[in-house]
Each structure stands twice: as C-alpha cells, then as structure tokens.
Amino acid sequence: MTTPSEPGDGRLDPRLSVIVSERHQLINLAYRLLGSLAEAEDAVQETYARWYAMSRQQQEAIESPGAWLTKVASRICLNLLGSARARRESYVGEWVPEPLPEPTEWISGRPGGTTGDPAERVTLDESINMAFLIVLESMTPAERVAFILHDVFRYSFAEVSEIVGRTPAACRQLAFSARRRIRESQPSATPAAQQAGIVRDFKQAWEAKDIDALVGLLDPDATAIGDGGGLASAETHPIEGAGQVARFFADRAGAGDVTILECTVNGQPGLVAQQDGGTVSVLAFDVAGGRIKRIWAVRNPDKLRSWTTAGS
Known part of the structure; x- marks a missing residue:
C-alpha cells in the first residue's frame, strides 16, 4: 500500500524529497529570526503542517515549494516576534537567546524530538554569535525579518516585500536601518x-x-547578564563594572562541585558549567580590544536541552 506522497513503485516522491530537504534551511532561518531553537522548531513544524493540510492538487500548483515554505515560515516567525515582546515583558529576569553548541557537541537526541537529526542542527557562522543575536533583539520584527532574509539568506527585496507586507523600497530601508544597528554595536x-x-x-x-x-581580563564597563527564567538561580538584573563582575564570579567559584569546561557557544569560545553529570550553565562572551565586554550566563534548563552531559 502506498501513501499519496509515494509513487506506485514505492520510491519516495521527488517532490516530497524536496520538501523534506528544506527543513535544514528553515530551521536555520527560524532560529536567527526568533533566537530560540524551541520556537524555531515549533515554527517549522507549523509550516509543514500547513503544507500537508493542502490537497495534492494545491501542492502541485505551487511552482516552487521551497520558496513557499520559506515565505510561510517567515510570516509565522514575524507573527511570533510581534507577540514575543509581550511574553518577554513577563519573563522572570533577563531574557537571553538560546545558546547553541558546536555541531560535534550536539546532543544525540532530545525528549520529544527526533534522534540525531542533522537537519535540526543550525549552521554556525557570524550571524548567530550571541552579541549578534542580542542586537537583533533590539530591532523591530519587520527590521529583523528584512535584514535576515536579505543580508544573511540573500533574498531579493521584492521577495522580502511579499513576506513583510511592505514595498521593496520600504524593505530596503528596514534592512539599512538594521545594518546600521549591527555596525554601530x-x-x-x-x-x-x-x-x-x-x-x-x-x-x-x-x-x-x-x-x-x-x-x-574584563573591560572596565563589563556587564554580566544571567538568564534563569525563574527556573534556576540567576541575577535578575545585569551586573555592571569590572570589579562587581569579578567579585560576583569569584564568590561563586567552586560552589557545589561544579566543573567548568571550555566549549564553543554559538560559534565562539565559551564555557559550560556541569554538575552531577548535567549542564547547569552556559557562558557566552563578547570580547573586544583584548578585554571581555559582556558575559551571558544561561541557566534556564529549557534553553540547555541541546547541550551534552559530562562524558557523552
């Protein structure tokens, strides 16, 4: 017995292969737009749900399934970004984007997810380092979508305009404004x-x-930001100044048999704290002029699902 997506000889429908192959691109796009792998996965899942909700005739009428999936995923992310500000206003403490490990450090499987699915791995480059994602958070949803689609994924402004719902000229201005923010920060x-x-x-x-x-090692105006999300202990306000940051970390050194390991966080050197065989904190750093300007310490366990446990 064959499914509607399979030809009679049992081979995978070539169109289905194209649809499935787009998953990697969509996860990469959605993570950069949302700053959360969990939300990115949900957005991509919703995108595929809308595709499969169409009839075979409707699917075949779409000239470029990949372009259709990208457009739908981008619009879903745009809507999520619009509501994210309100959600994060009620977030306990500071909100930091979800940190990602090096692909080789990626956990082999996650509860509720597929096991070792390479399509779920986000390609690491300069557009996902923590400092970059933090700047993206300061943008309007339309700026962020226009910039990521055009400057990172190389979509034309005509294509971006269909997603954002503005003219190509307006999208060009959105991307220019976003680019200026990146350059200045x-x-x-x-x-x-x-x-x-x-x-x-x-x-x-x-x-x-x-x-x-x-x-x-710290810039005189260094800042440390912790994200516990109310689920793990973390300072609810940034710690500012080299002396304050240094004392904060020194006071907590060696507490609770914690092991500190060097690792890669969003494509850059970072640290991971492990306790009792599990990851309890991931630290990302912003280094400039030979000094550490900012430290982001993510302790919210919901944002640490992708991290390996000790000895894995």
Whole structure:
C-alpha cells in the first residue's frame, strides 16, 4: 500500500524529497529570526503542517515549494516576534537567546524530538554569535525579518516585500536601518584564537578566585547578564563594572562541585558549567580590544536541552 506522497513503485516522491530537504534551511532561518531553537522548531513544524493540510492538487500548483515554505515560515516567525515582546515583558529576569553548541557537541537526541537529526542542527557562522543575536533583539520584527532574509539568506527585496507586507523600497530601508544597528554595536572582530585564550584565562582566574586577574581580563564597563527564567538561580538584573563582575564570579567559584569546561557557544569560545553529570550553565562572551565586554550566563534548563552531559 502506498501513501499519496509515494509513487506506485514505492520510491519516495521527488517532490516530497524536496520538501523534506528544506527543513535544514528553515530551521536555520527560524532560529536567527526568533533566537530560540524551541520556537524555531515549533515554527517549522507549523509550516509543514500547513503544507500537508493542502490537497495534492494545491501542492502541485505551487511552482516552487521551497520558496513557499520559506515565505510561510517567515510570516509565522514575524507573527511570533510581534507577540514575543509581550511574553518577554513577563519573563522572570533577563531574557537571553538560546545558546547553541558546536555541531560535534550536539546532543544525540532530545525528549520529544527526533534522534540525531542533522537537519535540526543550525549552521554556525557570524550571524548567530550571541552579541549578534542580542542586537537583533533590539530591532523591530519587520527590521529583523528584512535584514535576515536579505543580508544573511540573500533574498531579493521584492521577495522580502511579499513576506513583510511592505514595498521593496520600504524593505530596503528596514534592512539599512538594521545594518546600521549591527555596525554601530559590533566592534571589529577579535581573532578566534585570541578570544579562546582570553576565555581560557578567565576560566583559570575564576577557578582560582583571583579577583585581580579577573578584573584584568574584563573591560572596565563589563556587564554580566544571567538568564534563569525563574527556573534556576540567576541575577535578575545585569551586573555592571569590572570589579562587581569579578567579585560576583569569584564568590561563586567552586560552589557545589561544579566543573567548568571550555566549549564553543554559538560559534565562539565559551564555557559550560556541569554538575552531577548535567549542564547547569552556559557562558557566552563578547570580547573586544583584548578585554571581555559582556558575559551571558544561561541557566534556564529549557534553553540547555541541546547541550551534552559530562562524558557523552
């Protein structure tokens, strides 16, 4: 017995293969638009639900299924971004985008998800580092969608206009405004090897409770932001100033038999804290001018599902 999506000889329908192959692209797009892998997965699932809700005749009338899926996913994300601000106003403490590990560090399976599905892995590049995602959070939903679709995924402004519901000229202006925000907030890139060395020095000074060494690694105006989401302990307000940040970390060093490991967070050097075989915190760093400007510590367990446990 064959399904409507399979030809009579049992081979997979080529059109279905095209639809399935778009999943990787859609997850990449949705994560950059939403800053949350869980929300990205939900948006992509809703996109596919709308595709399969159509009749075979309606599906075959669509000239480019990939373009259709992208348009629908983008519109779903645009709507979610519109409501996200209200949701995050009631969020307990600071909201930080969901951190992602290096693909080789990716957990083999998650509750409620598929096991080891490479399509769910987000391609790591400069457009998903934590500092970049934080700037995206400051944009309007339309700015964010126009910028990501055009500058990151190379869609034309005519295509973007169909998704955002504005003229191509207006979308061009949205992307220009977003680009300016990125340019003004992003310092010149620090070489990865230098970043890794600074993060490694921070780890060692943190473990040694060496406040002077920590202060020396931090920008005088450094900021540390914790995200516990009300589900894990975290400061509800940013900690500002090198001295305050250094003392905060030194005071908590060695608490509860926690192991600190070097790792990759959203494509850049970071740290992960593990306790009793599980990940309890992931730290991302913004390094500029040889100093750490910002630290984001994600402790909300809902945002740590993608992280490996000790020894895996």
